[in-house]
Each structure stands twice: as structure tokens, then as C-alpha cells.
Amino acid sequence: MIVYEFKVKGKEAQYRAIDEAIRTSQFIQNKCLRYWMDNKGLRQYDLNKYCAVLASEFPFAEELNSMARQSAAERTWSAIARFFDNCKKKVKGKKGFPKYKKHCRSVEYKTSGWKLSSNRKAITFRDGKSIGTLKLKGTYDLNYYDIKQIKRVRLLRRADGYYAQFAVDARVRVETEPTGQVIGIDLGLNFFIADNKGNTEKSPQFYRKSERQLNRANRKKSKKFVKGGLPQSKNYHRARNRYARKHLRVSRQRKEYCKRVAYSVIQSNDLVAYEDLNVKGLVKNRHLAKSISDAGWSTFRQWLEYFGHKYGKVTIAVPPHNTSQNCSSCGSKVKKSLSTRTHVCPDCGLIEDRDTNAAKNILKLALCTVGHTGTYAWGDLPSWAVGAILSSNGELLNQESHAL
Template identity: 60%
Template sequence: MLILEFKVKGKPAQYNAIDEAIRTTQFIRNKSIRYWMDNPNVTKYDLNKQCAVLAKEFPFANDLNSQARQSAAERAWSAIARFYEAVRLSAHVEACKKKVLGKKGYPKFQKNSRSVEYKTSGWKLEDNRKYIVFTDKNKIGRLKLLGSRDLNFYQPEQIKRVRLVRRADGYYAQFPVSVDRQESVMPSGKAIGLDVGLKEFYTDSNGFAVENPRFLRKGEQRLKRAHRLVSRKQKGGSNRRRAINRLGRVHLKISRQRKDHAVKLARCVISSNDVVAYENLRVKNLVKNHCLAKAINDASWYQFRVWLEYFGKVFGKITIAVPPHYTSQNCSACSQTVQKSLSVRTHVCECGCELDRDHNAAINILRLGLSTVGHTGMYALGDLTTTLAESVLSGQVESLSKESPHL
């Protein structure tokens, strides 16, 4: 599945219509959550039927396409299903130790929705694929698509749905395309281990290090200035709305810089190596350390890992997640444990091995990865596969605490 994104260009009245469709989507989702709270035994299909009741009761809900209303109800059911799954797993001690990823709390009402999703009806692409026309009663109308991708490469039946997204710098249309992406490259015969860090973004088992870009740190002055401008404006005024929009644009640029860096670096690593081993870090647990949380989030390790596994599947390469405990403490030459704090950046062992701390860890990661059989990533294209790390996840945080007293 590919997600092709285009910026849409229209008139102010069309943008207002998109905002109204987004508000209606939020309204239907929240109404579906409330309906489930009042009737706990309802199913997904009951929520879809409730959409028709809401359309008869509220005229603005009837203006939205019927399948778009169902998409809003499906969003509500996704939150409910995650909650049910978490409750089911919590009854089993072993399942709890696996620490299921993702949101799993009690469903909440949405306060600031930013998208509306249409399925197969309510929209139509023009023959040149440069314009899209929305045909429901919301009066969004004809929008121009701006982007470098060409939709003419794909058949109309491959486009399963369309999503309109509002961001700080404008409105975007996303097209999920049903296609199996596969690319071929010549085998390199190389295998590397990657140790991510805060000083360097990663250090591989060959000793090569990539500088940490620190996009948030570099943009902090712009962020502080944007925050000050927001705080000086009167609440509820148009000047404050414009100041908030400028603040959102700064955050949006930083997030795009992180994604661009992760995508390009992951593609380069995967295309240059046949086997890539990396740490199976739980970033969600690491950021509980308030001393390092900002730097860890700025490094965006999780996003880099997701793209590593995605490109691993695209190029047919092997990606291996290994448990990170003791990779920095054990000697890569003799396997003896050499205790060191985070401030010690050089590994010195009695056997005579003297390496950079991250380089030593990367060699250990590669050795662990090569001893793992049958793992091809945990998040690639949504496929959850079993990992060697699953048996030791419960002890991962405790082992990281040995790296630093703050973790």
C-alpha cells in the first residue's frame, strides 16, 4: 500500500467546506463513542447504522457523503477495538509482559480533528488526474492537485479511498493506492550493526558515524519567538489565530526535516547492505527520563527504525532487531563485561581492546543479529512478526537502567 499525497488548491469557500466536513467527521465519531458508552454491547455494524440516524436528525451530517460518515464511525470503532483488545490481554500475565504497542486506553472524545476520509463514492478524479471533484452536498467542489507524483500510473480501482488533511500550511489530499512495491538492487555482501545515540545519530559496526542533525535544537529560537508572539495576542482574536498558524508551521517544518532525514538515511543503509541489525529500543520507556526525553524525541529513532524495516521489505533485505541490554557494557573482543556510565565514551578492556563506546556496541549488535534466525522486522507495512526480543522485553528497561541511573 502506497500513500500518495498532493497539496490541494481551491478557493476560500472550498477550504471552509473542507473545514465543515472535518467538523462533521469529528461530530459523528464522538457521537459514535457516546452511543457505545450508552450501549456497551453494540458492534461495528451498529455504529454504521447509527450514522444514518444521525443524518436524519442533523441536516449538516446529511450533507456529508454516506461512506464518509461510515469512515468516521470506523474511526470510533478502531478506538473501541483497541480498548477491548487491551482488556482481553490484561487478563493474561504473559501477554501483559509483551507490552502491546500503540494506544490502548479507554476511548476519548476527539477535540481537534484534522481530516475527513471518503471511500469509493463522493469523489471523482478527472481524466487528466490533475483535479479531483467532490460530489456530496458539502459543496467542496473541484480542487487542483499539486505534487510531483503522477496518478496516471495507477488504475482507478487501485485507489481505495481519499483523505483530506488540514495542516498548518494548507490542505492536502492523500490517496492510498493498493500496490505491492518491490525494488531490486545488486547484493552487496555486507552486514552491519547500528547503534543509535544522542552524540551521533548512529554508529555502525565498521566505525562509521552519522552526525545527529538535532533539528529541534536548531529550530528552538524560531519556536520560542513563535510562542512569544502567540502569548502576546488577545485570546479569540484573528491575530492570535494567525500567530498559532505561524507556530504550527515551525513545528511542521521540524517534523518534515526529521522524516526526510530518516527516509533518506534508511534507504541508503538498506540499499548498501544485505543484513542490517539494530537495537530493539522501547523509545516510549526511554523518554520517561526527563533529563534526556527532549534529546531522544529530537533524534527520532523510532521513525528511523520504521523506515529501515519498510525499505528492508521493499528491497528484499534482512532487518534484525536485537535486545539492547549489555551491548555497550560487553567487550566485542572477549565478551567480558566492562561497567561504564553514559559519560564514559571509550570502551577499554583488560584484553587490550580500546574502541569508541558506540562502535563497540554496534559490533555486539551485529553479532547478536547474525545469531538471530527468521526475523524480518516488527513494523514493516503493518506486519507484526515474532522477534527474538519478545522473550526479553520485560527486562529491557531494567537492563537500560544499568546504562544510566536516570533510566
């Protein structure tokens, strides 16, 4: 499954119709969740049948395409199934009990309710929401694929406009010549990555560099907010949109940087070893949370696994325990604090950069697992390849970037 994204162009009335379709999808998700909470033992099929009941009770729900209603129910069931899986796996802390949606940003269609134009440069939505025909702005060519290969179409609202995403059932494997190289990668805050050969990539810190502008935009937004005002003024919504666009720009910068580095690493090596970091747990450290979030480790890992799958390269996640403490030469444990950036072994006399020493240990662990228990740390499949449903928060699991 591969996802292509286009920006859509239409009239203001069409954008308002998209917003109405998004609100209807959110309403169905919340109603399905309430129905599941009130009735024990329900399955996904029961939620799909309940969509027809909602359509008969609420005229605005009937206007939405039937498969789009089912897709909203599937999102609810996805949250329910994830909650049960976390309970079975005995995940520490909160298990992620499903919550009501407050700020949904997308509506998802399946194989009906839409039609592409003959040149595949426009799409028409034919349900009762009166969205009509929208122009597709992008560099990808959908003529390469058959219409039957497009399994899902999503309309997504972002701070800078509206987008259409197409989930295409297509082969993503690309045959490449082996390079004969292997690499171990240590992710860090001072350096974004450091490999076992001593090469480093400095962390760009996009959020840190834009933090001053973001804080200024946030203050301007707050000054225009009227407590108890309903609705807020147009000036407030303009300031709110400017603030959101600045955050979106930082997010895109980080994503493109992670993608570029991951692509370079995969193209240069046949085997890539990296740490199985618990980023969700690491960001609980209030002293490092901002820096860890700004580094984009999870985003880098997703792209690394995706490109590894696409180009037939081996990617192995290894446990991070003591990779920075152990000596890569003799294996003895040398305790050091986070501020100590040089590894000095008292047993064998090895003096090396802390991150390079960790990268060598990561590569050794990965080579020990090859042919035995090598695995993706987020499941049997890469993290981006789980399920055909598009990610409900608007981000793509396996989206091809515009810059590639």
C-alpha cells in the same frame, strides 16, 4: 498499500467546506464512541449501522458521504480495538482508553463521494458538503494506476494548507542486486547512528537549532492571546499559524533526514540489525526527553522497515539489553555510565568507541536470530504496513516522500 500526497488548491469557500467536513467527521467519531460506551458488546458493524441513524437525526451529518461516515466510525473502532489489544497483551501503564476527539484535522473518503479528472490533476467531491473541484499540486502521476486501485482518499488540514492523500493498492517490491554486506546499527544522541565498522552519522538536532526561533514565535503568540476572549483576534490566529508552520518545518526536516539515512543504509546492505528501543518509555526521562524526541528514532525505524520491505532486504530488531555494556570481543560485561563514551575491556584489552562496540553486539544478536526467530519488533508486519486505514493523526505510515 502505498500513499501519495498532493497539495490541493481551491477557493476560500472550498477550504471552509473542507473544515466543515472535518468537523462532521469528528462529530461522528465522538458520537460512535459515546454509543459504544453506553452499549456493551457492540462490534464494528454496529458502529457502521449507527452512522445511518446519525445521518437521519442530523442534517449536517447526512451531507457527508455515507462511506466517509463509515470511515469515521472505523477510526473509532480502531481506537477501541487497540485498547482491547493492549489489555490482552497486559501492556504496562495506561492501556489507551479511547478519548473524544477535540482537534481532528482530516476527513477520509473510501471509494465513493469523489471523482478524479480525466488527466488526474484535479479531484471533485460530490457529497453535500459542496467542496467541489480541487486542483492537485504534486510530482506524482496517478495515471499509472487504475481508479479501482485507489482505496481511500483523505483531505488533510495542516498549518501551511490543505492536502489530499491517496491510498493506492499497489505492489511496492523492487528487485535489487545483493550487495553481500551486513550492518549493525546503534542509535544514539551524540551520533544519530553508529555502525559496526566504525562509521558514524552526526545527529542534526533540528529542534535544538530552531528552538530559539520557536520560543520567540511562541512568545509573540502568547502576547496576542486574550484570556477569556471568545473568539480570539485575527492577529492571534496569524501568530498561532506562524508558530505552527515553524514546528511543521522542523518536523519535515527530521522526517526527510531519517528517510535519506534509512534509504542509504538499505541500499548499501542486505541485512540491517538495529535495537528494539522502547522510545515511549525512554522519553519519560525528563533529562533526555527533548533530545530523544529530536533524534527521531521511531521515524527512522519506520522508514528502515519500509525500505527493507520495498527492496527485499532483511531488517531485524534485537533486544537492546546490555548491548552497550557487553564486550563485542570476549563477551564480558563492562559496566559504564552514559557519560563514558569509550569501551575499555579489562579482560581482553579491547578499546573501542562505545557506540561501535554496541553496533557489533547488535549485529551478532541479529545473526543469531536469522533463520530462527527473527522478527519485526512492532508485530509480525513492519510498523508501517499495519492496516489500510490512513493514520488518524495526519502522518503517513508508508508515504513516498516528495524528495525521493
